Amino acid sequence: MLFAKLSASATTPALLLMAAIFAASAWVMPAWLAFLLTLAFSKALVVLGVVIQMRAGLVSFGQALFYCVGGYGVGLASQYLGVSDAFALLALGTLAAIVLALICGWLLTRYRDIFYAMLTLALSMILYGILVKSSALGSTDGFNVSPPSFLGWVPEGDAIKRTLYLLTVGVSAIVALGFHSFMVSGLGRVTEAVRENEIRVEYLGLSPQRMLFANYVLAAGLSALGGGLTAMASGHIDPDMAFWTTSGEFVFIAILGGTGHVAAPFIGAIVFSVIRTFAIQEAPNTWQMTLGVILLALVLFLPKGLWSLVERSKKREASA
Amino acid sequence: MSSILETRGLTRTFGAVVAAKELNVNILKGEVVGVIGSNGAGKTTFINMVTGYLPPSSGDILFDGKSVLGRKSRDITRMGMARSFQVAQLFPKLTVMENALVALVAAEGTQPSFLRRLDTPKRRDRADAIFAEFGVSRYRDALVSTVPQGVRKLVDIAMALVSRPRMLLLDEPTSGVSSEEKFALMDTVMAVVRQHGVTVLFVEHDMEIVARYVSRIMAFYSGEIIADGPPRSVLGNAKVQEFVVGHHLNVNAVLGATL
16 A cells, blocks of 8 residues: 555655755755755765665664765775766765675675674674775875866855755755655565565565665665765765764664655754754763664654654545 | 476485485376375475475475476476465565565566566556455455455465466465365365466365365375375375374265265
């Protein structure tokens, strides 16, 4: 039923409208808000990678691996290959993550449950360890990423930030539309079936492992896009991008937003960024406690995330 | 008639326990074979081995003349041997229709696309036709977790038949189904499989069900087949009555009751 609802819903026009509103507001919103939203949307792309795996019944505690690879891919291509175009940089970062995912996925998709979660965590921490020990890449300090150009155009001053914000909105909109289609596609639905009953999928003549592998690679690509956009927006990358607490943040946002709709991770990421910004400002030494309390409240009262509030109001409207 | 499933010296041990001992089975195309045996006799082990879920310790399995040894369950399904389960194996948080759609996309033989939709009018029409055959149309939009056990069993078997297999293995199709519903369920299933000309092998504890629907019975005991033949001779066999049925069985009464 959910499937029928999704396909018949107004999600596509709603996503386009939201993208247009966010894009148009680039000229009126303050710079700090544009920056916050740029990072929030970038995070949402990574979270979509987490969500795609959650829908298949797997939790990744190491999605920061691909976030970091996307970021470093952009940084390294910019610094060492002399690539400055934002689109080419994003493509290179994403390609690097996909190649890595093709290798890691072969191993990971043989595992389930806590073993999968721990292995994803282990792989991200291996990358973290390598980066920390790599003095050529700035070790724990990382290195700065030069502002990119956009198809030959080099914006200056505030225009660079606005352009990056618009690029992030554009990429997010395209990904969101694609993700929405994926959720109702053959592969998207079969991976949900894998979550429900792997044995049955196998006895229907399909390989659950192959489905999960495709899912994993797709998740890696999405997360790398988020990492690449973050690297360009913040102008800096460091090994913390691969640290386990970064992965924890992505899982947090996935739970905060929910997994029921493509918009959920975006809502989760925006709310998370706002809460974190204000929590750090108001309680710089205990902001993690604020997040912990919110997570506890979520698990207790909104186990299906913020999106369940939208679903509830929809149901109320339908029954009224 | 030619053979569709043949096993040669099929053996499976679990440590010191011999779950299947030198099984030589030959199922002919179009047969409806019942497999009986007490708990632990090796019936499900046999099904699990021929469907690729469990590797045998030794021996060979031929499906339509080709060895399936070492093949994965999904490959054997694609070759034309499908199965249902003692406990219906479905996708509980999806609707009955969604379950069927997944089975249909799997039966198409290509990998599910991440670009093309799962829910297409063509697949829905096919699913509706299957639901009508199995008499479960009224449950099509219900979540599987909410439908009665008998319906789940039917959907489980329907999903196995979606790929149009040449052979169907049913593991206790009436287990968990009330005694009032069991004949109706089997009547529905057998009507469909006969219509499609599918060879059937089913494991069953209920002698009335076995006697009514099969043309041949294989009786398992302690990993061996102790009797194999028409229902009257197998059910009348003293060893079968002692080790499988557990009491004296009035064969005429059982067979008569089912006629």
